[in-house]
Amino acid sequence: MKDVMGIIYTGEGDAQLRELTITRAIAALPVASRYRVIDFLVSSMVNGGIKNIGVIMQKNYHSLMDHLGSGKEWDLHGKIDGLHILPPFLTRENVGIYPGVLDALRSNTNFLIRSKQETVVLSNSSIIYNAKMDELLKFHQESGADLTLLYTKDESMKRNESGTYLAIDENQNVVDIEVDPTHPSHDNTYMQVLVMKRELMRELVDKAVAHGLHSMDRDVIQQLVRDGHATVKACEYKGLCWRIDSVQSFFKFNMDILDPKNSKGIFRDDMPIFTKVRDEMPAYYGDHCNVINSIVADGCQIEGTVENSVLFRGVKIAPNAHVKNCIIMQDGQVHEGAYIENCILDKQAIIKRNSRLIGPQAYPIVIAKDVVV
């Protein structure tokens, strides 16, 4: 058994995700026909041998709790450790809404104290990846670093005015950190996944919060790098990853998965992504349906035309309906004669007969949950 625990923080800002995150955290966003963002993070940890995982909840965490349940789907429902849901709570020093990850960790100090593992992996939840956690841990141990940050050279992960970027020397030491620069000057994007000793995390968090600080990147890691009080190393992640921080990036991830190169890169036989099952029957394709370049989940019933789209479980596409470049979440329906293009239908949304809805490719239309058009 590995001497490592995991913590996933799900409280990132989500303003740019519009209607999609009104009722849920980014971590709970449905993606790729049958998953939620958090499935990738939890599965990565589980596949890397981590058996004690805490998920820090922030706002709108009902759907996330509902999804994770007892942790059974990830084999995290054992007696020793397993999945720990850590919702916000009110205490004298904690008002329930965390200004930053440091405050969230400070509030859950007890979870850190109670856990027995020596090392902790902390991950945010707005980047989708499928990382070999055991390799990251090996790097961390062998390099003797106090802190190891996971980073990628993937250009598409860079953003203006947001994100954390690293300068790294030839020994994988982090020599400079930029947080939310207008234009990132380093090519290494920090993936918001870090490893350190549990005791060190507790100490750093405690000190930082006591000084009124909130940001892990700016107030802790950057400080450590600048002062040189700790060895901060960086480990490169060479796999595929996507930042889910806007409707466009959410749309892009789903569309990217239509390319078998991408789907085979992120869904790997040796590192399966687990999710909650719904026991739907297989998808049914009708006599006159026409489906190309799409991924489809169980329980769908398709009679019409579907092109370059992502259909979640239980979606119904009526005869003569036409769906192009769309994401249709669980139990969505497109009725006869309707035409939709560049749309994202949230759960149970319905497009009635003969409606036409065409969004610009660069700015897909989002139809909120339960809305009937």
Added chain:
Amino acid sequence: MLRKKTCVAMLLAGGQGSRLGILTKNVAKPAVPFGGKYRIIDFPLSNCTNSGIDTVGVLTQYQPLELNAYIGSGAPWDLDISNGGVFVLPPYQKAKSGEWYRGTANAIYQNMAFIEQYNPDYVLILSGDHIYKMDYNAMLNFHIRHGADATIAVREVPWEEASRFGIMNTDSEDRIIEFEEKPKNPKSNKASMGVYIFTWDKLRHYLTEDEKDKKSSNDFGKNIIPNMLGDKQVLVAYSFNGYWKDVGTIESLWEANMDLLETPMPIDMHDKKWRIFARNPGMPPHYIAKGATVSDTLITEGCEVYGHVSHSVLFAGVVIEEGASVESSVIMPGSVIKRGAVVRRSIVAENAVIGAGAIVGEEEGNVAVVGQGITLPAGVSVAAGQQVDESFTF
């Protein structure tokens, strides 16, 4: 101490199902894949869960490995509970004896101690041979209402086929007055479904008596039911009218799969109040590529379709390569149909590979079968009705 249960189910899953030919060479019949993501046993197990019966003994004997692994802790059917749940019951050695299950009744007899743990009032006897959705609780209420000692589920079969079944002759009050196994001149068309509810005290008595009879074949249909009738016990017939399909032969297994493609589906698999649960393979959603054509077909997780598929059922992880064509066929988990191959009216078992340009089955005639793990070389032909296993020479 286990708490008392009103009704305990015993599922007879020990048969080989030899009429399924090479499909049951390495697996017991209840573990045979069905309907794109299920195995036959998912139906009786899900029926139990949906009927509120949470204690199920599964009696295994023939090739149990895959079946045992599939049942596991019972979690997919919510049968991983502390007071009850699902239990695999293989034959076992006892102090003075130890033997295989000799017949259906003997299998239950050998597991009386399991049943007694729950001190049940009733015992439900099931088999793992059929595709159907049935509310066993409604049948139990019927049993109680009639003050019966045994209730046998029956369904009306076409008169011309009645002589192939065990037929129940009943009076106007559903009481069984006579039971005839495969009668030449049937007096009724009510065929036994092999689903029984017994009042446990009675069944215990008859099982014990039956064991003493050295000439008995220890079978419910041949011995227990006739003996109870002979003693004027109250046996009633519970009529079931829903979809019910025996999948004991290659042809009927193929037909039952094809039934799921009918509109409307003869068995409602979308009913959210009566889901059929299955162990989930946990694969990514399936992908239909550009240039693929799909019609009248069921497709599930992990499949990749680049070729043409019509009127077929694809199980998890099946790959249909470019230019391959699959028609009226059942392709079981993990199989690959290579470029340009043509598969018609066939069942391709798990993890088989149909080589490029190979031709399996014909448009008409009997169903062709390619066995588990077989790799069919490129370009070979398999005629209608042929079964391909390791001994097949190309």
